[in-house]
Amino acid sequence: xxxxxxxxxxxxxxxxxxxxxxxxxxxxxxxxxxxxxxxxxxxxxxxxxxxxxxxxxxxxxxxxxxxxxxxxxxxxxxxxxxxxxxxxxxxxxxxxxxxxxxxxxxxxxxxxxxxxxxxxxxxxxxxxxxxxxxxxxxxxxxxxxxxxxxxxxxxxxxxxxxxxxxxxxxxxxxxxxxxxxxxxxxxxxxxxxxxxxxxxxxxxxxxxxxxxxxxxxxxxxxxxxxxxxxxxxxxxxx
Numbered sequence: 001x002x003x004x005x006x007x008x009x010x011x012x013x014x015x016x017x018x019x020x021x022x023x024x025x026x027x028x029x030x031x032x033x034x035x036x037x038x039x040x041x042x043x044x045x046x047x048x049x050x051x052x053x054x055x056x057x058x059x060x061x062x063x064x065x066x067x068x069x070x071x072x073x074x075x076x077x078x079x080x081x082x083x084x085x086x087x088x089x090x091x092x093x094x095x096x097x098x099x100x101x102x103x104x105x106x107x108x109x110x111x112x113x114x115x116x117x118x119x120x121x122x123x124x125x126x127x128x129x130x131x132x133x134x135x136x137x138x139x140x141x142x143x144x145x146x147x148x149x150x151x152x153x154x155x156x157x158x159x160x161x162x163x164x165x166x167x168x169x170x171x172x173x174x175x176x177x178x179x180x181x182x183x184x185x186x187x188x189x190x191x192x193x194x195x196x197x198x199x200x201x202x203x204x205x206x207x208x209x210x211x212x213x214x215x216x217x218x219x220x221x222x223x224x225x226x227x228x229x230x231x232x233x234x235x236x237x238x
Contacts, residue, residue, distance in 0.1 A: 022204040030208040039193075040212060047189040047213060050106075050178050051171070054113035058174070059167060061114070062121025067159065069122065070129020086119035091177050099185050109181045116177050121166045128162030164229040171225060175217050 005024050012023040022030075034040035069076040069083075095112040102108035132155065182191025190213045197205035 018204075019201075020203055022207065026204055027207045027211065030204050031212055034205075034208060034212075040209070043188060043190050043193050043209070044213060044216060047175075047178060047182065047191065048216065050110060050113070050182070050189065051175050053110045054117065054174050054178065055167070055171060057110065058114040058117035058170065059121055059163075062118040062166070063125045063163060065118070066122035066125025067129045070126040071132075076126070083119055083122055086115075087123065089116075091116045091180065095177075095181055095184060104185045109178075109186055112181055113174055113177045117170050117174055120170060120173065124162050124166040124169075125159065128159045132158055161229070164225070164231075168221070168225040168229055171217070171220065175213070179213070 009024050012018070012021045015021050018026060031040065065079070069079050091112075094115050098108040098112035098115070102111065178189070179191035179194065182189035183195045186192050190209050193209045194206050197209070
């Protein structure tokens with residue numbers, strides 16, 4: 001990371017165009033200024049809430065549908081062509097259609113992000129459901145586990161690594177799409193701020209808001225998602 005910052009600093013000095021490529025120190029001053037004014041934290045918070053809402057929605061729907069497809073061949077045969085189409089549908093098309101059909105609302109914004117994420121979760125969870133250990137399932141039947149007990153002690157522990165992997169890859173996708181959604185049709189959030197300063201050709205502020213949100217997502221990745229994935233896969237190393 002320090003090497004990248006030094007490289008950035010060196011290029012900004014050689015370019016000698018602060019309006020096109022401000023130095024890391026200039027961007028840091030802008031971040032500090034926006035943080036003190038409260039604007040940075042306000043827009044970061046709004047964007048994080050959108051990321052969280054889209055994440056919960058997409059993980060819930062995607063996991064349920066993916067597990068169903070992985071455990072039921074008839075459902076998988078029917079749903080696979082639709083899944084392929086959804087996986088290859090450009091995010092921009094989904095966003096534009098949601099804004100046209102639903103309107104420039106929070107519902108449309110979150111729905112557009114979730115629709116783009118659900119197919120990815122379905123794919124990961126379907127593969128996880130296909131690898132469920134049949135011998136463990138047979139053991140549960142021998143010991144007459146209830147459906148709830150079998151789900152809790154047999155199925156979910158095997159699916160947790162796949163769920164964690166889908167969450168980890170999904171968050172990286174979701175926050176990027178959220179910024180595009182905000183850029184195109186919201187009046188607040190990090191994406192909106194980037195759009196605002198893009199119109200003013202203010203590269204310093206664009207970098208300040210972009211890097212601030214990237215930093216937040218890196219913290220979430222390192223402090224939450226990576227430990228969760230390692231915890232979920234611990235039984236494989238036992």
